[in-house]
Amino acid sequence: MTSLLDPLVLAGRTAPSRVLFGPHETNLGRGRALSERHVAYYARRAAGGCGIVVTETASVHGGDHPYERSPLAADCGPGWADVVAACRPHGALVLASLGHTGAQGTSAYAQSALWAPSAVPDVATREVPVAMEQPEIDALVAGFAAGARIAVGAGVDGVEVDAGARSLLRQFASGLTNHRGDAYGADRPRLLREVLAAVRAELGSGRVLSLRLSCDEEAPWAGITPDLAVERVRELAPLVDLLVVVRGSGLAASAYRPDGHTRPGFNADLTRRVRAAAGGTPVVLQGSVVDVTAAQRALDEGVADAVEMTRAQIADADLVRKARAGVPVRPCTLCNQACQVRGVRNPLVSCVADPADGAGLPDGAGRxxxxxxxxxxxxxxxxxxxxxxxxxxxxxxxxxxxxxxxxxxxxxxxxxxxxxxxxxxxxxxxxxxxxxxxxxxxxxxxxxxxxxRREGLTAADALAGAELPPGPVVVHDPVGGPVGVGVAELLAAAGREVTLVTPDAVAGERLGGDLGPANARLARAGVRRATSSVLCSAGDGVAVLAGRWTGEERWVPCAVLVNAGPLxxxxxxxxxxxxxxxxxxxxxxxxxxxxxxxxxxxxxx
Known part of the structure; x- marks a missing residue:
C-alpha cells in the first residue's frame, strides 16, 4: 500500500514524499522577482519533508501584472536558482509555476488592456478585456517557452503550467469566456496543448511537466464541467508528468481554496474520476486537505497518487517530518485569515496558528x-x-x-x-x-x-451558549468580520428571527474570499441585512436605525440585542x-x- 511518506518518481526524478506545497500568492517578492524571503519560505517546507515545492506563479508576459508583487518569469531566474539551492539538500523537487491571469488580472499596474479569448467583462472587476489575435497568442506561447527556458537554466526540476481557477488558459478552455469563431473557439483546449508542447520542448524528457487544471468551474450551463474535464483529461494526461486537479473560475473563485464552511477534501470525488481517465499519469488531490490522516486515506482509496497540502504546511512547515516521527502536527484552521493575501492591503503571507516574526529563540534554561x-x-x-x-x-x-x-x-x-x-x-x-x-x-x-466584556449581551455570550430571551434578535456588527456574520448564521439556524445591522455597504465587508459565500449563506438562512445603517437605540421591542448617509430613521423588531463589536x-x-x-x-x-x-x-x- 502506498504511503503519503513514500517517494514519488516523476520524469526520472524522485520526490522524498507525496506531499506538495502548491503555488500561492505570498507578497514576499522584491519588485517582480523572487526574494530571499521566498527562498527561506520554501526552504523551510523542504526541510520539513515536503516532496514537491511549487513556487509562486510567475507571469509569462509583462502585460500580466495581477497584483503588486506578482512574480514575472523574466525576472525570476536568480530567485529560482536560489530556491533550488536551498531546497535540494533536503531532497524536495522544485517546480516553477508559470501562468497568465488574462481577464482575471488587473490593468492597474501594467496600464494596458487585459488579454482574453473574447471581450467578456470579468465578473468580479467588470473590466472589459481585449480579444487576443494571433500575434498575442503567439506571444503568449513564446512567453511560456521563454519562462520554461529560464527555469531550466536556474536548475529547477520542472515546470507547472497554470490552467487553474485564475488562468488565461482556463479562460480559453471554457465556454463561459471563449466565444471565438476561429480554431481556438472550435477547439477550446487547443491553446493549452500548444503551451504544453512549447514548454515540453524546453524541458525535454528529464524534467517534470506538471499541469494545474480546473476540472469544474461550477457553472454547468456553459463552463467546464466534470464530465467535460474527464473527456479532455484523456487527451491532456499523456502530455504531462503530473496533473493537479482543482476547481474554480471567475464565477467561483472561492472554490479553489475555500474556508472551513466547505468540507475538507471536497475535491476527492472529482479527482478520483480524473485519475481513472488519466491513463497512469500521476494525479494530485487538491482542496482543503489539511489532515495527514485524511491525506493518507485519499491514497488508500485510490483517489490520487499525491496530495497537495499547501495551507497545512503554511500552518506547520514540519508537517511531513512530524508525521514520520508520530508527533502531533499544528493544525490549519481553514480560516483564510492570514494566508490569503491577494488584496488592497498587500500583507505578507502568514498563519493564525504560526505567525512568523523572524526572531530566534534565546536559551531559557534555569528560568x-x-x-x-x-x-x-x-x-x-x-x-x-x-x-x-x-x-x-x-x-x-x-x-x-x-x-x-x-x-x-x-x-x-x-x-x-x-x-x-x-x-x-x-x-x-x-x-x-x-x-x-x-x-x-x-x-x-x-x-x-x-x-x-462590555455590558449587555455580546457575541461571546451567544457563542458560549447563553440562553437568550425569546423574540426577534438584532446582531449589531460594527466590525464586518466573521463574528457578526457567524453569530447571525448561528441564531438563524436555531430558528430565531435575525436582523444583522452593519454600517458597511455589504455584510461581512472584511471577510475577503468568503464575502460572497457568506452573504449567500445569510440569505439562505433568512437573515435580514440592514446595511449602511447605524444603530441608534434598542428597547421596547424595536431597534432604531439611521441611514449611514441620509440619517433617515427606521425601526426593526428587536427583543434581543447582541453586540458583535470589539471588547x-x-x-x-x-x-x-x-x-x-x-x-x-x-x-x-x-x-x-x-x-x-x-x-x-x-x-x-
Whole structure:
C-alpha cells in the first residue's frame, strides 16, 4: 500500500514524499522577482519533508501584472536558482509555476488592456478585456517557452503550467469566456496543448511537466464541467508528468481554496474520476486537505497518487517530518485569515496558528516563569518558553484551556479553532508546563488574561451558549468580520428571527474570499441585512436605525440585542509583559503572535 511518506518518481526524478506545497500568492517578492524571503519560505517546507515545492506563479508576459508583487518569469531566474539551492539538500523537487491571469488580472499596474479569448467583462472587476489575435497568442506561447527556458537554466526540476481557477488558459478552455469563431473557439483546449508542447520542448524528457487544471468551474450551463474535464483529461494526461486537479473560475473563485464552511477534501470525488481517465499519469488531490490522516486515506482509496497540502504546511512547515516521527502536527484552521493575501492591503503571507516574526529563540534554561491566562496568547507564550527550556507555570481562571479559541470554534465554519486549542494545550502538557485551572493570579511574568466584556449581551455570550430571551434578535456588527456574520448564521439556524445591522455597504465587508459565500449563506438562512445603517437605540421591542448617509430613521423588531463589536482591553500590571486581547482586542493572529513575542522578550530581558 502506498504511503503519503513514500517517494514519488516523476520524469526520472524522485520526490522524498507525496506531499506538495502548491503555488500561492505570498507578497514576499522584491519588485517582480523572487526574494530571499521566498527562498527561506520554501526552504523551510523542504526541510520539513515536503516532496514537491511549487513556487509562486510567475507571469509569462509583462502585460500580466495581477497584483503588486506578482512574480514575472523574466525576472525570476536568480530567485529560482536560489530556491533550488536551498531546497535540494533536503531532497524536495522544485517546480516553477508559470501562468497568465488574462481577464482575471488587473490593468492597474501594467496600464494596458487585459488579454482574453473574447471581450467578456470579468465578473468580479467588470473590466472589459481585449480579444487576443494571433500575434498575442503567439506571444503568449513564446512567453511560456521563454519562462520554461529560464527555469531550466536556474536548475529547477520542472515546470507547472497554470490552467487553474485564475488562468488565461482556463479562460480559453471554457465556454463561459471563449466565444471565438476561429480554431481556438472550435477547439477550446487547443491553446493549452500548444503551451504544453512549447514548454515540453524546453524541458525535454528529464524534467517534470506538471499541469494545474480546473476540472469544474461550477457553472454547468456553459463552463467546464466534470464530465467535460474527464473527456479532455484523456487527451491532456499523456502530455504531462503530473496533473493537479482543482476547481474554480471567475464565477467561483472561492472554490479553489475555500474556508472551513466547505468540507475538507471536497475535491476527492472529482479527482478520483480524473485519475481513472488519466491513463497512469500521476494525479494530485487538491482542496482543503489539511489532515495527514485524511491525506493518507485519499491514497488508500485510490483517489490520487499525491496530495497537495499547501495551507497545512503554511500552518506547520514540519508537517511531513512530524508525521514520520508520530508527533502531533499544528493544525490549519481553514480560516483564510492570514494566508490569503491577494488584496488592497498587500500583507505578507502568514498563519493564525504560526505567525512568523523572524526572531530566534534565546536559551531559557534555569528560568522560572509564570504565565497568567490560558487563551491563545498565554498558551503560545507558555509553549515557546517551555520549548526554550524554561520552567513554566500557567494559571487559568476557567476550568479549561483555550480561551477565545473555544468561542470562535462555535462559529459556523470555524470548528477547527478547537483543534488549535487542543494542539496548544497538548503541547504545553508535552513540554512539562505546570497548569493550574480554576485559579487566579495577582501577577505574572506574562499576562494574557484576555479582554474585558462590555455590558449587555455580546457575541461571546451567544457563542458560549447563553440562553437568550425569546423574540426577534438584532446582531449589531460594527466590525464586518466573521463574528457578526457567524453569530447571525448561528441564531438563524436555531430558528430565531435575525436582523444583522452593519454600517458597511455589504455584510461581512472584511471577510475577503468568503464575502460572497457568506452573504449567500445569510440569505439562505433568512437573515435580514440592514446595511449602511447605524444603530441608534434598542428597547421596547424595536431597534432604531439611521441611514449611514441620509440619517433617515427606521425601526426593526428587536427583543434581543447582541453586540458583535470589539471588547475592551484589560488591566496589565506594570512589571508584566502583556500579550493578546488584554492589550487590545483583535484576532487570533495577533494573540498568538504577541504570545510568541512576549515569551521571547522575557527570555531576552
Amino acid at each position: 522560572r516563569v509564570t504565565v497568567v491566562g490560558g487563551g491563545p496568547a498565554g498558551l503560545e507564550a507558555a509553549r515557546v518558553l517551555a520549548t526554550a527550556g524554561a520552567d513554566v507555570r500557567l494559571v487559568e481562571r476557567s476550568d479549561r484551556l483555550g480561551g477565545a479559541l473555544r468561542l470562535v470554534a462555535a462559529l459556523p465554519g470555524r470548528s477547527r479553532f478547537a483543534d488549535l486549542a487542543d494542539w496548544l494545550a497538548g503541547e504545553v502538557a508535552r513540554l512539562g508546563v505546570r497548569v493550574k485551572l480554576g485559579k487566579t493570579a495577582e501577577g505574572g511574568d506574562v499576562v494574557a488574561t484576555g479582554a474585558q 475592551l482591553p484589560g488591566d496589565v500590571p506594570q512589571a508584566a509583559v502583556a500579550a493578546g486581547d488584554v492589550v487590545a482586542p483583535r484576532t487570533v493572529l495577533e494573540a498568538v503572535l504577541e504570545g510568541r513575542r512576549a515569551a521571547r522578550a522575557l527570555l531576552s530581558g
